[in-house]
Amino acid sequence: MTDAALATDAPVIRSEDAAWWRQAVVYQVYPRSFADADGDGLGDIRGVVQKADYLAGLGVDAVWLSPFYPSELADGGYDVADYRDVDPRLGTLADFDDLVAALHARGIKVIVDIVPNHSSDRHALFQAALAAGKGSPERDRYIFRDGLGENGELPPADWASVFGGPAWEPVGDGQWYFHHFATEQPDFNWDNPDVHAEFLHTLRFWSDRGVDGFRIDVAHALSKDLPAVLPSQAELDAMDTTTGHHPLFDRDDVQDIYREWRQVFDEYDPPRIAVAEAWVATAERRARYATPEGLGQAFNFDLLEADFDAAQFRDIVADNLAQSAATGSSSTWVLSNHDVVRHATRYGLAPRRGNPAKQGSAWIIAGAPADQIELARGSRRALAASLFLLGLPGSAYLYQGEELGLHEVGDIAPEDRQDPAFFRGADPDRDGLGRDGCRVPLPWTGTGASYGFGTAGAHIPQPAWFSDYAVAVEDADPASSLNTYRRALALRHELQTGESLEWLETGRADVLRFVRPNGWQVVTNFGMEPYPLAAGEAPVLGGLVDGAVPAETTVWLRG
Numbered sequence: 001m002t003d004a005a006l007a008t009d010a011p012v013i014r015s016e017d018a019a020w021w022r023q024a025v026v027y028q029v030y031p032r033s034f035a036d037a038d039g040d041g042l043g044d045i046r047g048v049v050q051k052a053d054y055l056a057g058l059g060v061d062a063v064w065l066s067p068f069y070p071s072e073l074a075d076g077g078y079d080v081a082d083y084r085d086v087d088p089r090l091g092t093l094a095d096f097d098d099l100v101a102a103l104h105a106r107g108i109k110v111i112v113d114i115v116p117n118h119s120s121d122r123h124a125l126f127q128a129a130l131a132a133g134k135g136s137p138e139r140d141r142y143i144f145r146d147g148l149g150e151n152g153e154l155p156p157a158d159w160a161s162v163f164g165g166p167a168w169e170p171v172g173d174g175q176w177y178f179h180h181f182a183t184e185q186p187d188f189n190w191d192n193p194d195v196h197a198e199f200l201h202t203l204r205f206w207s208d209r210g211v212d213g214f215r216i217d218v219a220h221a222l223s224k225d226l227p228a229v230l231p232s233q234a235e236l237d238a239m240d241t242t243t244g245h246h247p248l249f250d251r252d253d254v255q256d257i258y259r260e261w262r263q264v265f266d267e268y269d270p271p272r273i274a275v276a277e278a279w280v281a282t283a284e285r286r287a288r289y290a291t292p293e294g295l296g297q298a299f300n301f302d303l304l305e306a307d308f309d310a311a312q313f314r315d316i317v318a319d320n321l322a323q324s325a326a327t328g329s330s331s332t333w334v335l336s337n338h339d340v341v342r343h344a345t346r347y348g349l350a351p352r353r354g355n356p357a358k359q360g361s362a363w364i365i366a367g368a369p370a371d372q373i374e375l376a377r378g379s380r381r382a383l384a385a386s387l388f389l390l391g392l393p394g395s396a397y398l399y400q401g402e403e404l405g406l407h408e409v410g411d412i413a414p415e416d417r418q419d420p421a422f423f424r425g426a427d428p429d430r431d432g433l434g435r436d437g438c439r440v441p442l443p444w445t446g447t448g449a450s451y452g453f454g455t456a457g458a459h460i461p462q463p464a465w466f467s468d469y470a471v472a473v474e475d476a477d478p479a480s481s482l483n484t485y486r487r488a489l490a491l492r493h494e495l496q497t498g499e500s501l502e503w504l505e506t507g508r509a510d511v512l513r514f515v516r517p518n519g520w521q522v523v524t525n526f527g528m529e530p531y532p533l534a535a536g537e538a539p540v541l542g543g544l545v546d547g548a549v550p551a552e553t554t555v556w557l558r559g
């Protein structure tokens with residue numbers, strides 16, 4: 001069978017039942033950087049519509065759209081000014097309806113991003129809070145406190161925001177508001193019933209428009225319990241985040257919110273699904289977000305934070321399969337997203353001096369000079385890790401461009417950067433470079449202005465080497481990363497089976513091999529020595545050299 005035939009002819013299992021999400025491949029679209037249909041340099045909803053066939057040909061089960069709502073773009077759209085509309089620069093609600101129709105017609109589900117911890121400071125509710133003044137019901141929807149000092153001229157606490165700089169901002173009347181993230185992202189007060197009503201309205205609004213599910217941003221931070229006298233940052237830092245009673249993070253009572261949301265999800269048929277973005281301390285804490293009475297599923301970032309290392313991968317898989325079995329959820333697997341250094345690049349970096357344990361981790365230098373990145377090795381390892389992940393039971397979350405084997409762009413000029421983490425000086429783990437390097441608009445063609453992204457250039461400039469990774473270029477090469485992902489996704493549909501695996505003995509610490517209930521096997525050689533298979537074992541995905549799995553390569557065998 002040819003590659004093209006495999007991509008389109010393989011039986012596609014896209015169940016309409018309530019469990020469709022359990023082993024889905026979900027593809028994250030970062031809309032402003034995906035495809036620009038109207039030629040203003042910014043990706044848009046129609047751009048995604050135009051690529052619906054590309055997504056279907058790739059073989060994904062669902063598309064998760066990062067925020068496309070009206071926003072001043074203080075944080076790439078995660079500062080939402082209106083939860084129930086489309087940013088006019090990205091299109092209209094009618095365009096959104098067309099997108100849902102285009103994806104559904106191809107059997108692809110649609111997941112949208114809900115950002116409930118904070119709104120934009122341009123949101124009508126926050127503007128009303130500013131206008132209404134101290135002590136008003138409007139202010140109670142956000143987290144306002146009187147400043148310290150004679151006239152409230154000092155912040156209520158010395159807390160730092162996630163993006164760097166202070167987390168409290170004065171509003172000019174002696175009061176200050178709290179923002180975990182950028183100044184333009186005031187945190188909601190989830191003790192206020194109006195905030196609950198606002199989000200129930202939003203969940204129904206998108207569900208009624210045919211959306212199949214929701215990705216919940218910063219799901220672990222909504223509930224807060226702030227005492228009258230606020231602790232200092234140092235005191236906060238010293239507090240245990242695993243007790244469920246931290247003032248700011250991963251509080252047990254945050255689940256009350258999600259139980260309320262579950263009622264809404266279950267009003268629909270099939271029920272709407274949700275996946276929590278919860279950066280919590282342990283797999284056990286994460287499981288709390290993934291119960292059937294709550295959000296149902298939670299991102300597991302363990303592989304994303306791991307080195308390219310067989311022992312680490314095996315422990316992480318075993319731990320998370322045990323957790324999901326215990327909660328009735330299904331595991332999720334992620335190697336890249338819009339917040340971390342692309343995994344092809346992570347895996348190509350040498351160990352950080354003095355901290356070899358951090359090799360390949362998400363927290364390593366995004367902007368390392370080219371001569372410090374082993375590009376080919378990073379690409380090879382990235383493909384091996386992705387094919388390992390795609391063979392696992394559970395859902396796989398892919399980030400746009402990873403199917404191309406795309407690398408992080410490290411050398412974006414300061415004036416072209418957009419990420420508040422860069423401007424506010426946070427993110428020391430990325431040497432202060434922020435997250436723009438994984439958000440550069442995709443290359444669709446090997447030549448032409450913005451490599452086929454649009455007609456008017458790209459809102460973050462693309463480097464010349466993007467040409468090599470363009471969809472059209474990889475399309476023509478049967479051995480490309482893109483065609484390998486297509487084959488893998490088509491085969492995954494064909495081979496998909498029960499949600500478990502059994503490890504097989506390999507006799508090598510750097511080789512993992514597992515078998516799924518129907519006999520589908522995945523073999524990953526994390527090391528540099530070829531790993532011979534038994535005579536007659538012929539992979540359906542990935543090639544052998546002289547009967548052996550080459551260095552840093554994954555192969556699949558049919559049962």
Ligand code: GLC
Nearest residue numbers: 075078115181217218338339
């Ligand atoms: C999440 C998003 C990230 C955003 C932050 C604040 O972590 O993934 O991109 O900056 O929330 O909304």
